[in-house]
Amino acid sequence: MLPIEEVFPKLVKQLEHHETVLLQAPPGAGKSTWLPLNLMKSGQYQRIVMLEPRRLAARNIARYLASQIGEPLGQSIGLRIRQEVKVSAQTRLEIVTEGMLTRMIQQDPELTGIDLLIFDEFHERSLSADTALAFALETQAALRDDLKILVMSATLDSERYQAFLQCPIICSEGRSFPITHKYVPLKDESQWLMQIAPVVRQAIQEESGSILVFLPGQKEIRQVANTLHSAFEGEPSIHIAALFGEQDKSAQQAAIAPAPIGGRKIVLTTNVAETSLTIEGIRIVIDSGKRRAAVFNLKTGVTELKTVSISRASAVQRAGRAGRIASGVVYRLGSQALFERRDAHDKPDILSSDISGLVLESKVWGTQVSELPLLDMPSEAQLKQAQQLLMNLEALDNQGKLQPLGQQMQRLGSEPRFAHMLLKVKSLETELPGITLLACYFMALQDSRVKSVPELSLALGQMHHNAPAAFTKQLKYWCKRADISHQSDDLAVEHLAVVVALAYPDRLAKKRGNGFVLANGAGVNAHSEFWQSAPYLAIAELGGHQGQSIFSATAFEPDELADILPYLFSQKTVCEFDQKQAQFLHQDRVYLGQWIFSAKPSKSPLDEVARTQAWCSIITENGLSIFTGYSDCAQFMIRMQLAAKYYPEEFPASREEDLTAELSQWLEPFLSEVKQFSQLKKLDLKNALLTRLDWQKQQRLNALLPERIAVPSGSQIRVQYQLAGPARLAVKMQEVFGMLQSPLLCEGNVPVLMELLSPAQRPLQLTQDLAHFWQSSYKEVQKEMKGRYPKHYWPDDPATAQATNKVKSRM
Incomplete structure (x- = not known):
């Protein structure tokens, strides 16, 4: 009996009486498989849609559920993911992923025929999941008060989520198989990857069963796999497999399958296996404690992939893989103290991503992002950057109003950059024959992530003549979407700059010093091998430190784009003073983004207003x-x-x-x-x-704050003010004899520090309490000053003496 079965009656009852319910259930409870299947079987819901954040998990869950009821996928159990849709009129439980649910709500805000939405593994907080939940909540509030929403996860930030959703929470226990935790301290944290293979060998010796090794990405998987193949070369019972999101389905299924009888399996995986996925035979987890995180750089407009430490919540998820079938063990790289200092939860995508897709979705939905019911709100800087990008892509006008092209881009269902490119190349095909197929090649290269040379024209040429299977698969997909044949004798690479500009208008770059300046104003580094003499680059891929390294690009001439893509260019008459040349520049300029494409002397007269504005710019x-x-x-x-x-x-x-x-x-x-x-x-x-x-x-x-203060001698002494602390009054000591209190300025808000000077204007004393000084330290000053300045007045009782700015003989 699965743990979820115990709380099922309570869950059903809560869904009957509440619009939204929160379910917290650890790995292995059956929330992703048994629960949706039995909710479907209960007959209470006409159609259920469950959102899974990962395609691999969605595909495997859908196939498993279909097998449980003895039907092929696409009948009662449906699947809707990118490049794979299997649904029918008989479908009652549909597993969807990525932006599919958002698209369904946009196309039919009432979600006709759908009774229940399930958000599985919501703790992963993908941008798509946050967007879909926001729209679903609005649909529920405005159009469908009978729509039920079930949000569930293994490691929820329960109190926060419950406060946001204003709903009851149900907690289920996970499987009862215990998990032993072993920590592997590291002498050098930077060498963590080198310790993975030794820990695998240790686990093979200490424990039975197959092993799941969590690594950040494919690069680390390949490196560890090579080491392990060498280490276990003479042991046929050890089988090494890799599992990651970009694999083809057959390779993924092979990794998930149990080890051969009598054998043991070592599965090297990314966090794709962290949730909603059972890998047969696993009872050992080796957790590197690392993941690849997408971090958006607002300055360059580039999403950088960084290797970062996972949160404690993610570590719990990973460890849970070891306890699915029997008692298990998890080996964690790093000390327990280091583990306990990790963040409780991973940072959600909405706070660290390009949110142009969310902004476009909200515009089509008819609202602003700030008005959506979102658990976390993106920053103003993120919103500004996203809106500017959508303006560059013609989705919004200069006032931020949604344009017809923006609506078409949203309906296409791709990310805004590529949706814009695909729509525009179709309209340019007559003028630029072959550009649509070229764009599909470009997209296939981006999606397949096959290794290629940095120069895009060479890379696409290589793919045209000798393409690997991963590229061909993506090419067929994009050609199908563009409704063209993927086979052609020629590839119109002469239009490549136009294709790149349609997707990345902000990355059109101009040579500047030893690097390039992007159209968005950010600077990037020159490539060490390519484009050494190119004055202009159309850049498709940036990365590296702060997103400033060029990974793929092609040279271009702005004139090529001016006639075809005039919206990229803007004209402006500029008046500014060039300090180096010590003269005014009054020019008619053409800008491409933020850099100057051309400039010539303006024919209009230089008026007083323009000149004044130029001076103001210099002063600013x-x-x-x-x-x-x-x-x-x-x-x-x-x-x-x-x-x-x-x-x-x-x-x-x-x-x-x-x-x-x-x-x-x-x-x-x-x-x-x-x-x-x-x-x-x-x-x-x-x-x-x-x-x-x-x-x-x-x-x-x-x-309140006089420039000068009158002292008892009659002199007007200048005050030195400061923003923090007292004002300062430097005055000869003889001039304030008889003065008992330091002045208070600004109605007592600004005290005055008296700097009492010798006749030679040298500091003798700092005080804010003259009366105390006269009665205490003055005697020592008097004794010394009488000998040094005998011609000046040094009374025994300065508190009552006459102030003077003269020597004794002239008093």
């Missing part, structure tokens, strides 16, 4: 220190900032960034007659700053 870029009078204004600016700090309702914000942001309000009137840079530098900055305050506020500022 360089700061107010560009003015020769800046140092003289420093104290005035500090006084204005202090006034704004303590009296924000009376005085405007006056930090330098505030001032430069408001140049048009206070400085532009002083710039109208400035025609030379030398004139600009000599501008009376303080006079301009004073215009921010009317006469009454100027008087108020002088009263």
Whole structure:
């Protein structure tokens, strides 16, 4: 009996009385197989759709469920994943993945005929799952109050999820097979991969059964596989297999199958085997503690794959694979203390991904991302970057409004870049014969991830003449989607720059120094072997450190694109002052993204407004220190900032960034007659700053924070203000005899630190309490000063003595 069977009656009852239910069940409880099948058999639901985050798991679950009821896949049990759809009118339980559920809701917001949505392994928090759940919740709230939603996982952040969904939670136990945990401390964390094979050999000796080894990616799988093949070369009972998402189905099934009778299996896998997948015979897990994470670089617009440590929740999932069929053991690389310091949960995709697809989906849905019921909200920077990309792809206009092409891109179901490319090449086929097939070749190369040379034209040529099976499979898929034949004698590589530009308009690059600048303004490094003299590159793939290495590209000339893709270019008349040339540049420019494609002297006259704006740009870029009078204004600016700090309702914000942001309000009137840079530098900055305050506020500022303070001798002493801490008053000691308290400025908000000086203007004492100084330390100062400066007045009782700025003979 599976553990899920015990809570099944309670779950059914909760689904009857609540729209949404949360199920927490560890690995092996039967939540992904027994539960959906029995919900279907219960007869309470006309049609159930279950979302699985991984294609491999979705395919295997669907096939397993179909076999359980003795039917071929596509009848009662259906499957809908990329490149494979097996459903029929008889389908009552459909397993879907990736963006399939989102597409179903977009096409039919009422989800006609569907009674129950199941979100399996929701803890993986894929962007597609978050999007689909948000839309499903909106459908449930606005259109289908009878729609049931079941969210389930083995390692839920239960309290947080329950608070978000406002629903009951049901907890099920996992299988009762115990798991022993063994930790393998590492002397050198950077050499973790070298320790995998020794741990495998240790496990072979210490334990029985087959082994599942979790590694970050295919590169590590190949390296460990080579080492193990050598280590077990003379042992035919040891069988080594690999399992990852990009394999063909036959290789995946071979990896999942049990070891031959009398043999043992070592399965090297990525986190594709972490959830919803049972591999026959496994009772040992070796966990590297690593995974490959996609991290989106907002600056370059590139998703980088980084090897990172997994969370504790993921480690629990991996360990659970060892206890599915019998008592098991997990070997964890690293110490237990290091394990316990890991994050509790992995960072969800929505906080670390390109969200252009989500933004487009929300636009088609008729709302903003910020208005969707999302468990985590992406940052403003992510939203801004995504919207700009969609504008570059013609999905949105400059005001962010959805365009007809954007609606077509969403219906196509591919990621926005490739959807745009596929739609546009179809419309360009008459003008550029062969470009559609070329685009399919390009997509197949991207998807198949076969090794190829960095120069795209050479890489596609190689695929055209001698393509591996993985590439051919993807090529057939994309040609089918484009409704063309995948066979052709020629490949129109002369149109390659257009194809790349349609998918990656932000990666059209111009040579700059030792590297290139992208159309989005980011800089990338030049390639060490290719494109050494190319002035322009159409880049398809970037990666490496901070996404600044070029992995695949082709050279191009912007003129090639100007006529075919005019929307990539923008025209602007620019007036700016070039400090190196010490002259104004008044030009009509053509931009490709953020870099200048061409520039020529403008035929329009240089007017006062344009020149003033140019000066403002220089000041904004360089700061107010560009003015020769800046140092003289420093104290005035500090006084204005202090006034704004303590009296924000009376005085405007006056930090330098505030001032430069408001140049048009206070400085532009002083710039109208400035025609030379030398004139600009000599501008009376303080006079301009004073215009921010009317006469009454100027008087108020002088009263609160005066430039000078009168001391008992009659002298007016300048005050030195600072933004943090007391103001400072440097004054000869004789001039403050008879003064018992240090001044308080700004109605007591700004204390004054007295710096008492000798007749030679040298510091003698720092104090904020004159009365205490006169009664204490003064005697020692008096004794020393009488001998050094006998002509000056050093009274015995300075607290009552007459202040003076003269020597004794002239008093």
